[in-house]
Amino acid sequence: MADDNGDNSGIEQRHIFINADIVAMTMTEKQPHWLPDISHRPGPRYRAIAAALQDDIGSGALPIGAKLPTHRDLAWRLGVTVGTVTRAYAEAERSGLIGGEVGRGTFVRDPRPTEAPVDNTGIIDLSVNALAQHPNEERLRQALLGLASRNDLSGLMHYPPVNGSARHRQAGAAWIAQTTGLTVDPALVLPTAGGQNAMHLALAAITRPGDSLLVEQLSYPAVKPLAGLLDLRLVPVAMDDGGLLPDALEQAARAHGAHALYCMPRLHNPTTVTQRPDRRQAVMAVCRQAGIRVVEDDVYGFLADDAGPPALVALDPERVLFLTSLSKNLMPGLRTGFLLCPPPLMDRVRTLLRATLLGVNPLGAELSAEFILSGAAMESAIQRRALVADRQAQARRLLPGAASDPACPHLWLPLPEPWRREDFARALLSRGVRVTPADAFAVARGDTPHAVRVCIGGVERVEVLEHGLRILADLLSEPAAMGESFV
Incomplete structure (x- = not known):
């Protein structure tokens, strides 16, 4: 077994070089085949694995949504301890590269930074907690x-x-x-x-x-x-x-x-x-x-x-x-x-x-x-409160199940079964609306609810927000579409 502190001496390292296309095809299978080459990476083994994860996600060898090997499987194939892989996955998760759920596995997240909401890109971005219509x-x-x-x-x-x-x-x-x-x-x-x-x-x-x-x-x-x-x-x-x-x-x-x-x-x-x-x-x-x-x-x-x-x-x-x-x-x-x-x-x-x-x-x-x-800052605050109140009324009309304080610029939307948070966010994005799944806010695995955050303050035009919320409500009301997302 490898030393977690990075001593490479005496380590018998197995190397498997896999074509990126094969990796992409097998990531959703029951036995994911990702195996990094960490033999030439300096430092502790867990950091070498985390660095390899980052490189392969950045290069596209590990596509967004790809399922990673279990801790035990990757540890056996790399010849390191399970604890080493656990630390590596924890490092990558803390950096926002991967996320997981008990019983389902660990998956590659979208590493791209969130963009400011705009109305002319074809995507209605309800993932950014900003407030539109700056009055200043x-x-x-x-x-x-x-x-x-x-x-x-x-x-x-x-x-x-x-x-x-x-x-x-x-x-x-x-x-x-x-x-x-x-x-x-x-x-x-x-x-x-x-x-x-x-x-x-x-x-x-x-x-x-x-x-x-x-x-x-x-x-x-x-x-x-x-x-x-x-x-x-x-x-x-x-x-x-x-x-x-x-x-x-x-x-x-x-x-x-x-x-x-x-x-x-x-x-x-x-x-x-x-x-x-x-x-x-x-x-x-x-x-x-x-x-x-x-x-x-x-x-x-x-x-x-x-x-x-x-x-x-x-x-x-x-x-x-x-x-x-x-x-x-x-x-x-x-x-x-x-x-x-x-x-x-x-x-x-x-x-x-x-x-x-x-x-x-x-x-x-x-x-x-x-x-x-x-006094201009407080005048702005009063205008902001009015904007949020209007948006909240709009959202409550279309999404009565969402949890929110009327003064809050976002909604917290628990998802009905059988939706899972990341599946719902992907399905919604495919329809042109971006929200943030609960994984982004969780600091530990296994206790994350199936919910999404919906930001209602950042879209400039209320009719665009209306359209985005209707798309979201329609997706929630389509059981057939929910079933298809799990195939």
Whole structure:
């Protein structure tokens, strides 16, 4: 057997070179025939297998939808341990290359990045969680003209202070207050390069390589590559229709020695759930008892008509790092987010920001501050809420079985039997509509529901959205078509 740490000495390696056409034909058979040549790849064997997977998927030798060998079969044919193959598949799954389901096997996913929704390509893209009809173009033009006329414009071209200017921090505190009702000290608000940068800084501040990170059973997909970058092991925590289950959180923390949690308690992506006040209190009680620090993601919070239940950071400001962003409300290109940080962690977060970005782009931060402090950002939020409300009414009329908070820019659609999530997504794409199967949000195999996320905010024209939702509803209502997808 091969050493998982990468020692190639004494390894008897069997090589089978298979024509790519034969591979493509046999991928759906009961005994998939993919077998990589890893003899000349450096490093640990599991990484060599993962790298071979990536290369073969990129070259087309492993087509999208191809079924991979079982862990045991591939281990036997490569002469490595089953654990080595398990680690390799886990690496590839964390990178979004493959996905699997207990009882069915492991399959190649579509590795292409998601494109922005457009109406003239023949595909109605309901997979991107964006909001159409940006109302800020004229305001952006005026803001840019105002910025260009300032006497201190050259000052914005210097290296920015690592924690942003006082005006930028004030704007961040104002945005948090406007969207949560929470009054915070601007000195504890750090401007960031969007929500994902805030997420990176927060997780890096409260974890170390090799730590376990608790996450919701279904979570924002960006947490997976970020965990890989930080060398964290993701631990899923069971959910119900009220969000995280406190008992499951306590058990997971104890079993894995975890002291960090990433979660989205308001307008959750993908399930749309907003946690009730009593559930939030119970979750934070577990976190206090178990010594868990929390990263609270509130990027969709501005869509709620009121502040709603108290944010987790309001319940325990010394334990929670709170992040938000302007990308969904204003313009993603501004790349402006904010991280509210407990005082003991502020120095570490500043150090991480200095080491990675040096500082946030002051031009974007200044434009964002102008939008917030002038009231334009909140005016935009009110317009966004109206857009989402209209789209939700449209969707509920056509898809009454979809689960959604009326303020949420997406739907969570559990699928009827015998549909399986990836089969449904492929069948729907063949009819010209793209959605996201639940696999994209799962952090562990075997506990993924058969459901899809349907984004209703990104398509510019309501008649195009109407057409796409009707196609989706028609597919759900056709039992014969469902049967054909499993042949």
